[in-house]
Amino acid sequence: MRIGEVADAVGVNPKTVRYYEEIGLLPQPERTPSGYRDYTDEDQSRLVFVKTAQRLGLSLAEVGEILAFRERGERPCTYVLGVLDRQVADVDRRIAELEALRAELAALKTQADRLPRTDGCYCSVIEHAAAMATPTHEP
Amino acid sequence: MRIGEVADAVGVNPKTVRYYEEIGLLPQPERTPSGYRDYTDEDQSRLVFVKTAQRLGLSLAEVGEILAFRERGERPCTYVLGVLDRQVADVDRRIAELEALRAELAALKTQADRLPRTDGCYCSVIEHAAAMATPTHEP
DNA sequence: CCTTGACCTTCCAGTGACTGGAAGGCATAC
DNA sequence: GTATGCCTTCCAGTCACTGGAAGGTCAAGG
Helix, strand or coil: CCHHHHHHHHCCCHHHHHHHHHCCCCCCCEECCCCCEECCHHHHHHHHHHHHHHHCCCCHHHHHHHHHHHHCCCCCHHHHHHHHHHHHHHHHHHHHHHHHHHHHHHHHHHHHCCCCCCCCCCCHHHHHHHHHHCCCCCC | CCHHHHHHHHCCCHHHHHHHHHCCCCCCCEECCCCCEECCHHHHHHHHHHHHHHHCCCCHHHHHHHHHHHHCCCCCHHHHHHHHHHHHHHHHHHHHHHHHHHHHHHHHHHHHCCCCCCCCCCCHHHHHHHHHHCCCCCC
């Protein structure tokens, strides 16, 4: 299997596959006589594994640690569950942030018409948002 | 006002302030005789503006475009409202993605105990997630 | 046999938004 | 005088790729 095939099968750019090899997430594959990378089904599984873990929010460094467990013959699941716990908390935090941001954007849009057409400011829409976020009575 | 003061006041790293100057988002400030950057209140307002716009989801490039409107003496608000429209749509999309991810993470966690302790795989938790995402009957 | 086009190779460099560190200058307190 | 905590510049690194250049390989078509 050449690099384009395995990349297409998994839905990534061939450059990404080479990059994963470079940083050690994928092993160096066999080469054809002409120097083309030749991937096995196992390589493809490993690539799917990396992309799945990444989709779950793990960094490539974390994926690398999981693969290292495997290389040491250890079971990574406890580690993975710990990472996933942190991921859930993190995702919750990011959802809350985005929802606050969404409310703010929506409020800005509805208020934009009513804002005075002030001169001498960069953009009244954004400066209105800054004023909302910075209470007038600071310590 | 020295760089540390303005950075503290706005809640950013002094390095960030220098970086904004480098990429042209902040003007080059006056210098004290000893070479220290000396910021005005207007510089601080501009920094707050940048951070506010960024918090609303604009890239620094977009912030730069808004500031360029100002420099050309034009009103950026129509542009900004267009950007904010895209932002709302984008935030909605990201919230939906994160919620799907959160559901997946939660499902994985509750199912983790029930997963068989399979040998020969990198991590059954993640491979279970991959199996969920890849339907068994592909075209 | 030659060409075309799609693939592959390596290497270098850039993205965005910073952040860290080194090496040195300045200002104030003790 | 010296200790500290700022400040300066410059270089390099982060993360996860992605783009491009310059060249090699392979199968199909004329």
